[in-house]
Amino acid sequence: MEIMKDSETRQLSNRRINFLLWPVIAIISLAAEECKFEYPLRRYKALKEEKAESYPMTIEEVHKFLDKVPQEWKDYFIIRFWTGIRSCEIHGLEWQHIDFEHRLIRIRQNWVNGEVCDVKTPKSRRDLKMCGTIYEAFKRIKDSSESGYAPYSDFVFTGKSGAPLDTHYVSKALWYPTLIKAGLKRRRAYETRHTAAVLHIAALENPLYISQMLGHSDTRLLFDVYAPYVANASRTDGNAFDTLMRSEGFS
Incomplete structure (x- = not known):
């Protein structure tokens, strides 16, 4: 998933993508339960989040x-x-x-x-x-x-x-x-x-x-x-x- 900003391509982190998708997934899950239809994202797995590099100072x-x-x-x-x-x-x-x-x-x-x-x-x-x-x-x-x-x-x-x-x-x-x-x-x-x-x-x-x-x-x-x-x-x-x-x- 990519977004354009200032004529440059910036890639969203997996952590950010998971954060954006979580409310959508929760809404679909609730709708499937309330409206009695098959939950379409049962095989969906959250993206593996990269571990941020640390650069502590001396x-x-x-x-x-x-x-x-x-x-x-x-x-x-x-x-x-x-x-x-x-x-x-x-x-x-x-x-x-x-x-x-x-x-x-x-x-x-x-x-x-x-x-x-x-x-x-x-x-x-x-x-x-x-x-x-x-x-x-x-x-x-x-x-x-x-x-x-x-x-x-x-x-x-x-x-x-x-x-x-x-x-x-x-x-x-x-x-x-x-x-x-x-x-x-x-x-x-x-x-x-x-x-x-x-x-x-x-x-x-x-x-x-x-x-x-x-x-x-x-x-x-x-x-x-x-x-x-x-x-x-x-x-x-x-x-x-x-x-x-x-x-x-x-x-």
Whole structure:
């Protein structure tokens, strides 16, 4: 299945095709049941969805990115890199969800297509601990909002109009231009989430803590998806084991 755009041919992903066909299939299935005719799609199988490639950043690349990002957006990206929060989650954050007293970010809603909606899964409804870096970032954002330098809003991150940020705006106006300035490989803004996961693993954080931080149902996804990238992040794979064995007299 193909569509034409700007005189170029773009192929829809299998995931997108499945998403578009699902409502049609559901309608036909219901009609067959209600109107008593043979369901014509009984042999239909959803297309196999391609696994998206991940390109998490190394610590050095994160530094390069933050050095080149516009200063007024630096804290926004620090929070994304440090927490692995999804775009829809950070854009849906309201100040009522930022608990400075207990240093918690309470993920309670998403901002999608200009509307507030429920979080992705029950596990996505979670409380994220604020380390010192994240706490200070939110304090700077709060101080800027209260000083009048930014338009007041119940939402933490807004555009010039005071409305919550749009994911496409962040990608086109902030993310991709900064990648170019920093001389970094082109990748999706969603890679802030993958980067956070990989760097937390490389830092030897508890896998259960990382899974909870990301809103995963279990730790399996951590090792299935992110483990291959940890060597590039830490550059010390195997050293801890080697040090242990040497301490026991092996050489």
